[in-house]
Amino acid sequence: MRAHPAGPRHGEIPAAHLDAPAGDLNLLDRKVWPRTATRTGDGALAVGGVDVRDLAATHGTPFFVLDEADFRSRCQDFADAFGDAGQVHYAGKAFLCREVVRWLDQERLSLDVCSGGELALALSAGFPADRIALHGSNKSTAELRAAVDAGIGAVVVDSFDEIGRLAGIVERRADRAEPHTGNGGVPAGRRPVPVMIRVTVGVEAHTHEFIATAHEDQKFGFSLASGAATEAVRRVLAADGLRLVGLHSHIGSQIFDPAGFELAAGRLVRFLTEILERHPELADVLRTLDLGGGLGIAYTSADDPPPVDTMAKSLSEIVTRECQLAGLPVPAIAVEPGRAIAGPGTVTVYEVGTIKDVELGGGLARRYVSVDGGMSDNIRTALYDADYTVVLASRESSAPAVRSRVVGKHCESGDIVVRDCYLPADLAVGDLVAVAATGAYCYAMASTYNRVPRPPVLSVADGAGRVLLRRETYDDLMRLEMP
Numbered sequence: 249m250r251a252h253p254a255g256p257r258h259g260e261i262p263a264a265h266l267d268a269p270a271g272d273l274n275l276l277d278r279k280v281w282p283r284t285a286t287r288t289g290d291g292a293l294a295v296g297g298v299d300v301r302d303l304a305a306t307h308g309t310p311f312f313v314l315d316e317a318d319f320r321s322r323c324q325d326f327a328d329a330f331g332d333a334g335q336v337h338y339a340g341k342a343f344l345c346r347e348v349v350r351w352l353d354q355e356r357l358s359l360d361v362c363s364g365g366e367l368a369l370a371l372s373a374g375f376p377a378d379r380i381a382l383h384g385s386n387k388s389t390a391e392l393r394a395a396v397d398a399g400i401g402a403v404v405v406d407s408f409d410e411i412g413r414l415a416g417i418v419e420r421r422a423d424r425a426e427p428h429t430g431n432g433g434v435p436a437g438r439r440p441v442p443v444m445i446r447v448t449v450g451v452e453a454h455t456h457e458f459i460a461t462a463h464e465d466q467k468f469g470f471s472l473a474s475g476a477a478t479e480a481v482r483r484v485l486a487a488d489g490l491r492l493v494g495l496h497s498h499i500g501s502q503i504f505d506p507a508g509f510e511l512a513a514g515r516l517v518r519f520l521t522e523i524l525e526r527h528p529e530l531a532d533v534l535r536t537l538d539l540g541g542g543l544g545i546a547y548t549s550a551d552d553p554p555p556v557d558t559m560a561k562s563l564s565e566i567v568t569r570e571c572q573l574a575g576l577p578v579p580a581i582a583v584e585p586g587r588a589i590a591g592p593g594t595v596t597v598y599e600v601g602t603i604k605d606v607e608l609g610g611g612l613a614r615r616y617v618s619v620d621g622g623m624s625d626n627i628r629t630a631l632y633d634a635d636y637t638v639v640l641a642s643r644e645s646s647a648p649a650v651r652s653r654v655v656g657k658h659c660e661s662g663d664i665v666v667r668d669c670y671l672p673a674d675l676a677v678g679d680l681v682a683v684a685a686t687g688a689y690c691y692a693m694a695s696t697y698n699r700v701p702r703p704p705v706l707s708v709a710d711g712a713g714r715v716l717l718r719r720e721t722y723d724d725l726m727r728l729e730m731p
């Protein structure tokens with residue numbers, strides 16, 4: 249049983265075995281491609297009004313191209329659906345760079361980070377610390393200290409050890425604090441640190457199903473069933489420097505069925521009820537239920553994720569209903585989408601190199617189409633058996649469809665980008681191909697395996713392109729070498 253809910257590993261659909269070629273290979277399925285993607289008059293793919301052939305000519309290949317309008321519109325969809333942009337926490341681990349941090353700030357979203365490195369990046373781009381939450385199942389003392397020093401919006405605590413260390417950090421700060429500094433008359437060092445408790449509620453969700461269990465066999469959070477979550481509440485309340493502001497749950501990734509979220513929300517509300525019965529004085533402080541991330545996106549035409557507002561409505565209904573039954577004021581609902589915001593708006597463009605036809609026996613053949621990137625810029629196919637959609641991007645073609653597999657340039661037979669697809673028979677060396685929905689967990693997980701420099705990330709909007717992250721160079725790769 250796959251049992252850790254926080255990574256993007258969950259719920260990937262196994263590579264579908266396509267037995268019949270899709271109709272017109274030139275078509276761009278609206279739900280798979282960025283919102284501004286089109287074919288130009290002469291058939292090339294354009295994103296944000298920019299022809300990918302022009303981007304290739306200027307920047308070389310491969311590259312990621314991020315549709316700014318798509319990214320921002322998905323932020324707005326979530327803000328509208330949940331009624332408060334600040335309760336929408338973009339999960340930075342999906343993809344983060346300074347410009348994206350600035351977009352998130354402009355869209356008034358909050359930001360979740362899960363390491364000191366992500367926190368440092370967000371702060372370096374000027375993101376307000378009080379709209380950042382820090383996650384992680386093994387936060388270092390240095391990471392906790394950096395979060396406290398920055399005045400972070402919330403630390404989502406994940407272990408008894410962490411609660412103790414965090415309380416200690418705040419206490420030592422308070423000892424050092426000048427009596428009359430800080431804002432609002434509260435000495436800076438004495439401001440309590442807002443804390444959420446990560447609760448594992450016994451729900452594990454995957455694309456098309458969820459599993460409800462009474463036990464938890466994974467590294468994240470405090471289990472509800474064992475009483476660990478109750479003990480975590482006790483310890484946070486006992487620590488002077490910590491202020492319990494919310495309960496958090498994250499049940500999986502690439503989820504299409506809201507039923508898993510509903511079950512988790514129900515369990516979280518019942519836990520909140522128990523806490524408030526014992527501690528009615530917390531009613532004005534313990535005000536947020538964070539239901540985590542995991543909303544699925546369409547990687548292929550076979551995927552049908554529910555619209556964000558449908559998901560938001562069912563979550564709000566269940567929380568409201570459960571709270572009314574319990575006679576509680578309805579708390580704020582927070583969510584943490586990563587993939588659902590960053591994923592669909594980015595496309596990877598590669599140049600086609602080696603093409604090989606391989607006999608599979610029984611009259612079947614498969615065409616191996618090699619591209620100038622691979623598992624170093626997209627590990628998800630190798631790691632999770634993820635499915636992707638690929639098209640010929642530098643032109644249209646009416647040649648017959650050929651069963652193909654898009655592979656990279658790395659020294660691994662598992663270096664596969666798109667396991668099963670159809671591409672036109674006249675595909676040739678030098679053509680550009682584009683892989684859709686690569687905005688989440690591709691660049692973020694990129695490596696320099698085989699000393700292949702990481703590709704640039706370009707953004708496009710209103711007919712203009714610019715570089716967000718430049719292409720890595722051989723010099724960059726040797727930067728860490730000691731003399």
Ligand SMILES: *Cc1c(COP(=O)(O)O)cnc(C)c1O
Nearest residue numbers: 254339501541542584585586587
């Ligand atoms: C990974 C993660 C997310 C984001 O998941 P997506 O599938 O990208 O939406 C949100 N919250 C937590 C705690 C996570 O670990």
